Amino acid sequence: xxxxxxxxxxxxxxxxxxxxxxxxxxxxxxxxxxxxxxxxxxxxxxxxxxxxxxxxxxxxxxx
Numbered sequence: 001x002x003x004x005x006x007x008x009x010x011x012x013x014x015x016x017x018x019x020x021x022x023x024x025x026x027x028x029x030x031x032x033x034x035x036x037x038x039x040x041x042x043x044x045x046x047x048x049x050x051x052x053x054x055x056x057x058x059x060x061x062x063x
Contacts (some may be wrong), residue, residue, distance in 0.1 A: 016042035017053045018063040027052070 020026070023040045035042060035049055042059070044050035053059045 014045035015050055015053075017042050017059040018062055019058060020060055021058045022024065 017036045019040050019042060023039060025037045027035045027037065029035060029048055029052055031048055033048075042053065044053050054061070
C-alpha cells in the first residue's frame with residue numbers, strides 16, 4: 001500500500017479518519033470484514049478500508 005499524499009498517519013503507518021456522525025460503530029466492508037470506529041476515530045491500515053473510508057461522506061481524513 002502506498003502512503004497517502006496527505007493526512008495524519010498513525011504510529012503504525014495507518015491513515016486516521018474522523019467519523020463525523022458517530023463516536024462508536026461497526027462498519028462491514030465489501031469483503032465481509034468488520035472495522036470499528038472508537039471515540040470518533042478509525043485507522044485505515046489497508047487499501048480496502050482506506051478506499052471505503054475515502055469514498056464515504058461520513059468520514060473525513062485527519063490532517
